[in-house]
Amino acid sequence: MQSIEKRKAAHLALCLDSASRGTGAGLDHIHLPYDALFEVSDEDLDTRTRIAGIPLRFPLMFGAITGGTALATDFNTTLRKLAQKHGLAMCLGSIRACIEDDSLDITYGTGQVDALFANLGVNEISRYSADLVARKCQKLGCAGLCLHLNGLQEFVQNEGNHSFSCHFDALLRFIESFPMPVLIKEVGSGLGGMCANRLGSLPIAGLETASLGGTSWIRIEASRRQSPISAANVNALNAIGYTLEAAIRDCRNALGDRTLIASGGISHALDLVKSLALGADLVAIAQPLYRVYHDNEAAGLESFVQEWIDIGRLIWRSTGCANLQALRSCLTKPA
C-alpha cells in the first residue's frame, strides 16, 4: 500500500477511538425559544439554504472525511447517494491521493451530487496548478473546492510539513485563477479573530469553522508519531483554537452574507439548529458518519441521516421559527 493510502486507512481507524473525540460543540448554555403551540406545521417549515450559491433542501453537509483508500469507496458512494436524495451538501476527503494517482479516483465514490466539493490542503497549492486541480474536481463531479488549513496537524504528523506557513499572496493568486467557488476550512482548532478577517478578505465563497470540540487531529497524529510528545504538551496543543460559538460569530462578521458552515463536535440535531440560530448557513458533520458506517454500513447511514433530518425539523419547528431568516433572529428577540 502507498504511504498516503496507509495514512488514510490509519486515520479512519484512529478517528473511532474515543480518545480522539473532543468534548463536543459546547453549545449547552444556549437556550432556544420553545413554542409549545407548535404553530409552525411540518408543511410550513422551510429548511432551505445555500452553499456557495447552490440550493440545499436541508442545512446539512457531510464534512470532508476520506478518499484515497479502498476502504473509502463504498462509504463515499453511499454518502453521495444520500446527499443527492435529501438535497444536502458533501465534501470529499483530500483529493491529493487521486491527483497523484488517477487509479484512486474510484475511492472518492460515484454518483451525481449537485453540491459536491473537493478538498485539498493549502499546503498543496504550491505543488499543483489551479488548472490541474480544477480538472480533477470536474472529473470527480465537484461544483467547487474546499481548501483546508492544518498547521498544527502538519507539525504533529510524522510525514507532515513541520514548517507549515501559509503564503497569503500565493493563496490569493490560486483562488483568483481557480474557475470554481472556493471555500476554506480549518481541521479541528477552528477559525476566528484576525484569521477569519484575513480569510474573509479573499474572494472565497465561504468558510467552515471546524472548531474545537470535534475530532482531534492533534491526538490522532500524536498517537501515530514515532517520536512521542508528552501528554501535557499534547493537551496543550489540543487546547489551542476557538469554540464553535466564538468561531461562528467571528466568521459571520468576516463573511457578510457569504456561506458559513459550522462544524467541530456537532453530535446531534439540537447542535445543528443552535448553530443555525447563532449565524451558520449549514452544519457539517464528519466522524459521526464514519462511526455509523463502520458499525452498521450503508443501511445504518441511511437511517442516521433520516433521523437527523426528522429530529432537526422537529426541533426547528419547536422554536416557532418557520425558516432560516427567522431562526437567525430568535436568540436576539425576547421569547
Ligand SMILES: Cc1cc2nc3c(=O)[nH]c(=O)nc-3n(C[C@H](O)[C@H](O)[C@H](O)COP(=O)(O)O)c2cc1C
Ligand atoms: C477520518 C477523518 C478524515 C478527515 N479528513 C479530512 C480531510 O481530508 N480534509 C479536511 O479538510 N478535513 C478532514 N477531516 C476533518 C473533518 O472534515 C472535520 O473538520 C472535523 O473532523 C470536525 O468534525 P467532526 O467533529 O464532526 O468530526 C477528517 C475527519 C475525519 C474524522
